[in-house]
Amino acid sequence: MELAELRRVRLHVQGLRQVRAASAAEVVRGFVAVQSQEFVPAQWGLAMRVPAERRPDLAEVGAALDRGEILRTHVLRPTWHFVDPADARWLMELSAERVHRANATYYRRTGVDGDAATRGLDIVAEALAGAHCTRAELSAALEAAGQPFTGLAFTYLLMLAELERVAISGAGAGKQRTYAAFNERVPPSAPKTREAALGELAARFIRSRGPVTDRDFSAWSGFTLGDTRQAFAAVGDASGGRIETVEVEGATHWHDAEATSEARAFGGSPAAGVVDLLQAYDEYIMGYAAPRAYLQPAGRATPVHPEFPLHALMLDGVMAGRWAPTSNGRRAVVKLVPWRAFTPREEQALAASVAEVERFLGLPVTVEREALTE
Structure with missing residues (x-):
């Protein structure tokens, strides 16, 4: 198989060409797990794989997260992933031990081990019984119980709670995310x-x-x-x-x-001039090991790779530049950094993709464009 065909097949199976998923939750289910350390960009990565006529905006994807149709947790590796509730339990049972081993040094350095960790997990479980709690609320519960965890220690305690199936993502509370009891959000399943x-x-x-x-x-x-x-x-x-x-x-x-x-x-033959504004950790990028030669545009000597906070501006399945959305809650700016001049057809496709980002964010977008040199 030639590299061009590999690229074309991957674009198809990843839902970036024949877009068929009925919802953001269905996208997650199809992928099993979707890397999501950058929360809003990761939600865009789900939405863009739903057909345009029913594509959810940011508020609608957030509502699916609030309802628990999509869960977010540390699983497989020590990083955030979106998972389907029906997959959360067995994925955690499969991978928790490996993630614990990866975290072991940090557990010891931060004091998240032994009796302190056991007591901390008990307090978190008690706080989450029938409730969704923000990080601040869980921190206050630990403090009130005489078992405070701060800084990195608190972060690793919460990850430990996820891996031990005590906690998982809850509903939003204003601009804050919450944790909920694992068994209240994840259905029982046979081991x-x-x-x-x-x-x-x-x-x-x-x-x-x-x-x-x-x-x-x-x-x-x-x-x-x-x-x-x-x-x-x-x-x-x-x-x-x-x-x-x-x-x-x-x-x-x-x-x-x-x-x-x-x-x-x-x-058929690959379509020309198709633009995808992918987030830096999109599965089309992070689903494959480096050096990711399939992303490399012809004639560009410098190897391409994700470089957050700039995301991947894709043209016909290869990187053609970078982009970044920012917002202040009232307006958004989409920064475009193309690596070469675009044809009129490509410019039209780029404008259409920016318009989709604008619709997703639900904010008026201003485009800023800058050149990038090798």
Whole structure:
């Protein structure tokens, strides 16, 4: 498979070309987990994958989070992800031990261990019983109980509470987010064996992001290459031929043959002049391991990579510059930093994408444009 076709298939399976998800929650469900450390940009990454006629704005995605249709927690790796409530429990059971190991040094350095951690978790659980609490409210509860945690210690205690299935994201409280009791937001489910859970994660990763390498999955999920290769082999054997391998630039990639055939049938020859304003941690970027050659535009010597707070201005699936939205609550500014002159058709597509961002934010947008040199 050529790199151009790899790019085209990925754009399709990721919902960036044939947009079919009925809601932001359905986007999350399809991806299994969506990296979301930048809260508002991550919500845009969901909304843009819903068809324009029913695409939610920021308030509507926020309402889905408030209702618990989408949950946000630290899972897979020590970073925020959006997850579906039905997937939250088994994903946490599968990955919590690995995240704990990654955090172990910080637990010790900040005093989030031993009796102090146990007592802290008990206080958090008591505060969240039947309630949604902000960070400030949880901090006050710990202080009142004589077990204060501040600074990084408080941050790691809250992550520990997530990993131990004590807490998970709650509804918004004004401009603040809250935590809620895990079992009040996450439905009960039968436990999965580690092998079954890792296999499901791998299979859904391949279907939603393929073609992918074993290194892509390892980087995204945090699991070792050994675990990954065992899971990929098992998934391939159990797929009845649906999961296949293909070579791309000398590397073995796994893909869902039906999804790839659908992408080829839908795509025909690649459309020219399609602009995607992706957030820096979008799954089209972070779903794959560096160096991400598929993002590299022809003729640009400097390797491209995410560089938050500037996001990725994509043209036909490759990076063509950067962009950044900012707002003061009343108005928004979209900064554009293209790497080359755009054709009239490309300019029209760019303007349409900016208009979609404006609609999503629900604020009038002013565009600022600046040149970027190598």
